[in-house]
Amino acid sequence: MHFLLIFLSFKLVLASLNPGLYVDNGRNQSAIDRSLSKVEQKEMEMEFLNLLGLPNRPRKIKKATVKKSAPKFLLDVYKSLLDEDDEDNRRIKRDADLNLSGDEQQKIDISDVIMTFESINHRVDSVRHERGKRLWFDVSELPVAEDIVGVELKIYQNQSLSRHRGRNYTVTAYQLIDSENGENELEYMSEVETSSEFTGWIGLNVTRCLASWVAFPESNKGIYLSVQPSNKTHEIRPEDIGLVTVRGNEASHPFMVAFLKASTSFKPRTTRNVRSRVKKSNLVSPFFNHGGTQFETRSPCQINTLYISFKDLKWQDWIIAPDGYAAYFCHGECNFPLNAHMNASNHAIVQTLAHLMNPLKYPKSCCAPTKLSPISVLYFLDDHNVVLKKYKQMVVKTCGCR
Numbered sequence: 001m002h003f004l005l006i007f008l009s010f011k012l013v014l015a016s017l018n019p020g021l022y023v024d025n026g027r028n029q030s031a032i033d034r035s036l037s038k039v040e041q042k043e044m045e046m047e048f049l050n051l052l053g054l055p056n057r058p059r060k061i062k063k064a065t066v067k068k069s070a071p072k073f074l075l076d077v078y079k080s081l082l083d084e085d086d087e088d089n090r091r092i093k094r095d096a097d098l099n100l101s102g103d104e105q106q107k108i109d110i111s112d113v114i115m116t117f118e119s120i121n122h123r124v125d126s127v128r129h130e131r132g133k134r135l136w137f138d139v140s141e142l143p144v145a146e147d148i149v150g151v152e153l154k155i156y157q158n159q160s161l162s163r164h165r166g167r168n169y170t171v172t173a174y175q176l177i178d179s180e181n182g183e184n185e186l187e188y189m190s191e192v193e194t195s196s197e198f199t200g201w202i203g204l205n206v207t208r209c210l211a212s213w214v215a216f217p218e219s220n221k222g223i224y225l226s227v228q229p230s231n232k233t234h235e236i237r238p239e240d241i242g243l244v245t246v247r248g249n250e251a252s253h254p255f256m257v258a259f260l261k262a263s264t265s266f267k268p269r270t271t272r273n274v275r276s277r278v279k280k281s282n283l284v285s286p287f288f289n290h291g292g293t294q295f296e297t298r299s300p301c302q303i304n305t306l307y308i309s310f311k312d313l314k315w316q317d318w319i320i321a322p323d324g325y326a327a328y329f330c331h332g333e334c335n336f337p338l339n340a341h342m343n344a345s346n347h348a349i350v351q352t353l354a355h356l357m358n359p360l361k362y363p364k365s366c367c368a369p370t371k372l373s374p375i376s377v378l379y380f381l382d383d384h385n386v387v388l389k390k391y392k393q394m395v396v397k398t399c400g401c402r
Contacts, residue, residue, distance in 0.1 A: 343400030
């Protein structure tokens with residue numbers, strides 16, 4: 001309800017991006033309001049960014065593409081979240097498409113934010129006698145208002161690139177740390193078993209790495225990836241069993257994915273803050289404005305169209321999905337008798353009867369959302385990091401008299 005009130009208060013500020021915001025005029029038609037000034041458009045953009053939890057618009061993306069492994073992974077997760085009403089089918093589809101473990105599926109379900117970090121070139125001091133691969137990730141953009149649920153290092157294994165056949169191997173992830181003598185040492189994180197015949201993504205738990213880097217940013221020396229036969233007699237190069245570490249198709253580049261949950265200490269700006277910066281002359285009824293669009297005020301309580309196009313905001317270069325935000329809103333009269341299609345509560349029925357007996361003392365019941373659903377927004381934070389963020393109670397599903 002909080003988010004709905006924000007967008008209703010935005011109606012005059014949002015509506016005329018020509019188009020950008022589509023509303024239902026009560027006659028099964030979409031209506032557009034007046035044109036925005038540059039100041040109003042800038043104000044609207046800043047408020048919407050605040051709603052997304054972003055201090056400002058991400059800078060222009062130059063090299064980012066959804067063909068890369070990290071955004072492609074999150075796009076598949078995003079698609080699996082679209083059908084929120086059918087959780088069982090969603091999980092089955094997600095498991096089939098993404099080859100996720102049960103633990104990863106659980107992390108996706110409980111996370112508010114999922115963020116990926118692409119492996120990038122970074123100078124790191126060498127590890128003595130190394131045959132493994134050093135990977136480095138820029139985690140400086142990690143939101144400080146989120147708690148870490150878990151972190152996975154995703155590495156793609158290509159059977160056709162393997163130089164060893166018919167054997168099993170242990171892939172181990174270590175955190176690179178500084179020793180007392182100034183050299184890099186290895187701190188064990190996790191390991192996973194694989195075979196030379198396997199093709200697909202393997203995941204290693206590196207949660208402690210990210211927690212350490214967030215607490216002490218200067219400690220980020222990267223991750224060391226080691227591969228050994230199952231008997232661990234010697235170390236071989238990851239590429240020898242087909243692990244894609246740096247070179248190769250961009251759809252198989254290694255990346256790190258962090259599952260985050262919003263901290264309870266985070267409080268978005270309130271509706272009062274939003275309204276205080278909008279001109280008082282614009283704060284008229286959201287169903288009749290000086291641009292000429294009028295809504296039928298005597299129609300019964302029902303759901304109406306309210307849609308914002310991200311493309312019209314010129315955000316298509318950083319927002320991957322969706323194309324826009326279909327918020328909807330509730331509007332209409334709750335008059336006696338309250339029919340079944342008005343989805344009235346028992347309290348609304350009693351209040352309506354009281355209003356009939358004394359209209360000046362008891363107000364009518366109100367048309368309000370009775371069911372709200374979440375949305376997910378997938379966007380580039382920069383050229384290397386991608387974010388999938390869930391927003392609860394954002395879309396009106398049903399309306400009723402309350």
